[in-house]
Amino acid sequence: MTVGIIGYGTSIPKLRIKVEEIASVWGKNAERVSSGLGIKEKAVASFDEDSATLAVESARVAIQSAGIRAQDIGAIFVGSESKPYAVKPTAAIVAEAVAAVPDLTAADFEFACKAGTTAIQCCMGLSASQYIQYGLAIGSDTAQGRPNDALEFSAGSGAAAFVIGTEKPIAEIEATFSYTTDTPDFWRRQHAEFPRHAGRFTAGPAYFKHTLGAANGLMNKLGTQPKDYAFAVFHQPNGKFPYRAASILGFEKEKIESGLLTPMIGNTYSAATLIGLSAVLDIAKPGDRILVTSYGSGAGSDAFSITVTKEITKKARRQPVPVWEQINNKKYVPYAIYAKHRKKLKGM
Amino acid sequence: MVGTQPLIWRRIPERYRLHGSKCLTCNAEFFPQRQFCPNCRRKGKLVKEHMPMDGTIYSYTYVHSAPEGFEYHVPYFMAIIELKNGVRLMSQLADSEPESVKINASVRMVFRRVHESEAEEAIAYGYKFKVVD
Structure with a gap:
């Protein structure tokens, strides 16, 4: 269904x-x-x-x-x-x-x-x-x-x-694919007021490994390629990581800019990927395909392939x-x- | 105070979603909820009714000296809001600049923290209104 x-x-x-x-x-x-x-x-x-x-x-x-x-x-x-x-x-x-x-x-x-x-x-x-x-x-x-x-x-x-x-x-969600490992890149212990993070370790073994793992896993599962997507939305802990993830995967930077909001509102954590997707849905046309990939420290990524319908x-x-x-x-x-x-x- | 929890809980329908009353006999609407219609008296039949979340400022005041528990909020606006169905209620204004707060300005309900007495106590959530363009 x-x-x-x-x-x-x-x-x-x-x-x-x-x-x-x-x-x-x-x-x-x-x-x-x-x-x-x-x-x-x-x-x-x-x-x-x-x-x-x-x-x-x-x-x-x-x-x-x-x-x-x-x-x-x-x-x-x-x-x-x-x-x-x-x-x-x-x-x-x-x-x-x-x-x-x-x-x-x-x-x-x-x-x-x-x-x-x-x-x-x-x-x-x-x-x-x-x-x-x-x-x-x-x-x-x-x-x-x-x-x-x-x-x-x-x-x-x-x-x-x-x-x-x-x-x-x-918008129909055609498929989802997740990628999860135990990676201590960012955490907040019980009763601690602020989180701790592992500096640059949050990049390669954490954000990029999982984001690319989920996005590639999803596209392999569906047999799709970056050229099949009109937009891509990635988790955005800062304004730079999504550009690098897009570049490694083969997405043109124009495809991620509509859903890249961290430069203007910061990293909204659990909301970041979803506000990015919302910004894309604000402007997307029927038939547009969107690749969405979240990232959560600790660590894991959820990827979705979404196609906008005429209902929008x-x-x-x-x-x-x-x-x-x-x-x-x-x-x-x-x-x-x-x-x-x-x-x-x-x-x- | 833990003793305030039953009061907070009882007011959740009105504070979270503007749950009021409507009299099926005379069609008058009330907020907060009533048990008895003042117009129809024993002939009245009251049912629950959601109030509209939009309205206008009927009157307002700018609070500089706040009661206990609201010291960090000052200065803030308290306003009498006239909802689209004519019902009036008192509310704090949120996200509203002094130059935008005027009588007849359009407002919309927002969901905010209303009161939090101590860090370990339960949080009282509820309605505030903000000026909209």
């Missing part, structure tokens, strides 16, 4: 901080940091936003663009590494807020930056096997970086939600406010205000 994306929605906070503002606090060369990471600024969740509120906002838009009743959603899975509670499901908060309760299953997933795409895979299985009518898969994070760490320049905030089902998809041209099937419009609706804050909103000040 064909399974696909029925609706989608994204939520990007309004606040931004520029890389040069963070660099000025720590006495670093802003130009070198910005060009080294390929990031100009990042989205900052305000004090009253967290991964649950962003998940709810994106879910409401996804349900609206799907044109379905929330009560017909049989599963909600939220992928995040910045849950507001260590123990208490964000998915249940989302289910209540969108009025999908009580007849559904719900759970939170964690796999660094790829938990959102794993949520999609679970919804695909449940809806294709007709255990549920629709599943709601969400990637949402308000990522934190230790002050003065490279991650502080890149860790952003955002969410994307996808309604997955079999009826009138705006029908009224109200795309999200009402496109990703780029959300990105351009912004307010810059200085470091002190950023520190207040992200509760980085002692005693808050």
